[in-house]
Amino acid sequence: MKNVLLIGGFGFIGHHVIRELKSNGYNVMIGTRKLTVDHQEVPSVLFDLKNMNDNQLIAILKDFQFVIFAGGADDRTMPNEDAAFDHYAYHLQT
DSSP states (O other): OOEEEEETTTSHHHHHHHHHHHHTTOEEEEEESOTTSOOTTSOEEEOOGGGOOHHHHHHHHTTOSEEEEOOSOOTTSOOOHHHHHHHHHHHHOO
């Protein structure tokens, strides 16, 4: 069975990616910067690139055949209305 590390598995997109991967027989682990959130069906591992050295990163990645990055801002972390327009223009209209 193939192992997948999903960065951003607690977000809106990650939730759907987990469901799809599991329904297709993949083992999924969530890489997260904070282990405070508990996902009932999927284990998680601390994965904070800012606070990891190369050896720590290699130790985590060695057991995975695939890494999917689904991290980033979603509508729960959008700035106020004025900044939201700038965010949309920068990320979606370029």
